Amino acid sequence: MFIKFLILFIFVIGVLGQSILFAECLCITKAQQTSKGQDLEFETARCQLESNLSECRNPELGMKSITSLSQSNYPKAQYLMGYWYMIGRVDNKINYAMALSLLTKASDHNVIAAYHDLGWLYETGNGTKLDLNTAEKLYLKAVSGGDIRGKLGLKRVELARLKLQYPHATKKKTGQL
Amino acid sequence: MKLMALLILILGLFWANAHGQNSATGIEDVCKQLSTAGRLTPDIKVTCSTESGANSSFSPNGLLASSYCNFIFSCDYYEQCIGKLVDCSPPRKPNYFKNYGGKYCAKFKDSHDHPEISGYGEGTKLWTRCTMICLQRSLDKEYQCTDFIGNIPLKESPNDKCLRYYNKAFDGHPSCYTDSGLCLLLPPSQQVYIGMTVDPSDLITPESRRQIAQATQNCAFNYLDLYNSSGSHTALNSFQQKVYDVETAALNLEICTYTPSRPNCLVEEAIVRSFDKYCQSASRPTAGWDCSKDWNQGSNQFSP
Numbered sequence: 001m002f003i004k005f006l007i008l009f010i011f012v013i014g015v016l017g018q019s020i021l022f023a024e025c026l027c028i029t030k031a032q033q034t035s036k037g038q039d040l041e042f043e044t045a046r047c048q049l050e051s052n053l054s055e056c057r058n059p060e061l062g063m064k065s066i067t068s069l070s071q072s073n074y075p076k077a078q079y080l081m082g083y084w085y086m087i088g089r090v091d092n093k094i095n096y097a098m099a100l101s102l103l104t105k106a107s108d109h110n111v112i113a114a115y116h117d118l119g120w121l122y123e124t125g126n127g128t129k130l131d132l133n134t135a136e137k138l139y140l141k142a143v144s145g146g147d148i149r150g151k152l153g154l155k156r157v158e159l160a161r162l163k164l165q166y167p168h169a170t171k172k173k174t175g176q177l
Numbered sequence: 178m179k180l181m182a183l184l185i186l187i188l189g190l191f192w193a194n195a196h197g198q199n200s201a202t203g204i205e206d207v208c209k210q211l212s213t214a215g216r217l218t219p220d221i222k223v224t225c226s227t228e229s230g231a232n233s234s235f236s237p238n239g240l241l242a243s244s245y246c247n248f249i250f251s252c253d254y255y256e257q258c259i260g261k262l263v264d265c266s267p268p269r270k271p272n273y274f275k276n277y278g279g280k281y282c283a284k285f286k287d288s289h290d291h292p293e294i295s296g297y298g299e300g301t302k303l304w305t306r307c308t309m310i311c312l313q314r315s316l317d318k319e320y321q322c323t324d325f326i327g328n329i330p331l332k333e334s335p336n337d338k339c340l341r342y343y344n345k346a347f348d349g350h351p352s353c354y355t356d357s358g359l360c361l362l363l364p365p366s367q368q369v370y371i372g373m374t375v376d377p378s379d380l381i382t383p384e385s386r387r388q389i390a391q392a393t394q395n396c397a398f399n400y401l402d403l404y405n406s407s408g409s410h411t412a413l414n415s416f417q418q419k420v421y422d423v424e425t426a427a428l429n430l431e432i433c434t435y436t437p438s439r440p441n442c443l444v445e446e447a448i449v450r451s452f453d454k455y456c457q458s459a460s461r462p463t464a465g466w467d468c469s470k471d472w473n474q475g476s477n478q479f480s481p
Contacts (some may be wrong), residue, residue: 049391049394049395049398050395052351059391079397079401080398080401083365083396083397083400084394086365087365087368087372087393088369088372089393092390094369113397113400113401113403113404117365120364120365123364124364145404146404147400147403147404148413148421149363149400151425152363152424152425152428153363153364155428155429155432156364156428158432159428162435162436166435169434
């Protein structure tokens, strides 16, 4: 009787342990069903970075995969790395030169989101020479691709040109217009 | 045999002691059971007032009606409202309200109130206010839906209760950040300014810093989804549209300072100022709380 109980106990613990230790990440399972090759690697990394579920989350591995994909010229990964360099999310340091290089590569592969962010680098002269004309062209490309951030970018270019035109203009306080 | 009986007695005493520590104290239990919806006629109001820590004249009803719990744009909520409703002061721990929520709230409010130093634009100021209300509401909902009069008391130790609020608060952070339009804050330097508000050298909590970093990092995925090269793109929700509108109006207003003859400058100014009032306050639900609903930034209340 005792032996039977012991075997049952070990079985239950084994099943429970397996389900806890090897819980399936549904996000990754779904990616495996819908994509393959580098796309699968990208989607898996996304699950590891974005998800808060313990069975999915693995930011170190996710970051490693995105870095590797970026080095293999996978455009979406190049966009991500470029954006993260731009806002200081790679090693907690801003690196505009790296951002410029990667966002340029991503935009060459028509990653729509890259146009706006690349435009901002040209608008501000971060990582490159300030060039409002190039910024404007990139923002227009963003708008035509459906990225509404491009519209705000165009307004910022308009504002930047006015600032260059009237460098001594004083900003009026609210209510004085 | 006698030894066995003694052992059982000792175990029984241990169990009773442990059980007593893990449940609400007797009189509070009775009071809470009595105040469960449907137990008494609706005109009888019961206040259970033992969960007060240092404040012996504590009344949840009275406190909830006070301005501290009223969700004005303030950080008093953490210590003066929820911190009193749920006592996590030492020796109890962790104290999210004092050590995390209140401190972070004060830092962000300071950046909001001094944009000339923080660099916060109009969109980022709106994000700060709406995020603050969202975070406070998530704690308030936990109290209303789990611990307020009428709920069956959970069998948990005081420290477990504090840990429950700590986890609830941290779990709510990422969605409050993104639902309040974090990814639409432009130009991209605004997201850098938000990161700078949480100074890495100020080690309030690495977890909070990590969450903000993760949320801004995830915006890049969001952009890939919103604007994909297949030509389709996801529409903004009503709240994201508000963030976009205030940023547009703020830029137009700035352009107006250089070209005052530009038409509609007064309108642009009125639009920007109209957003000043948004997320400055959120009235408490008067018709009861629907605990199945989540906080909705667009409607500024709990709704689908």
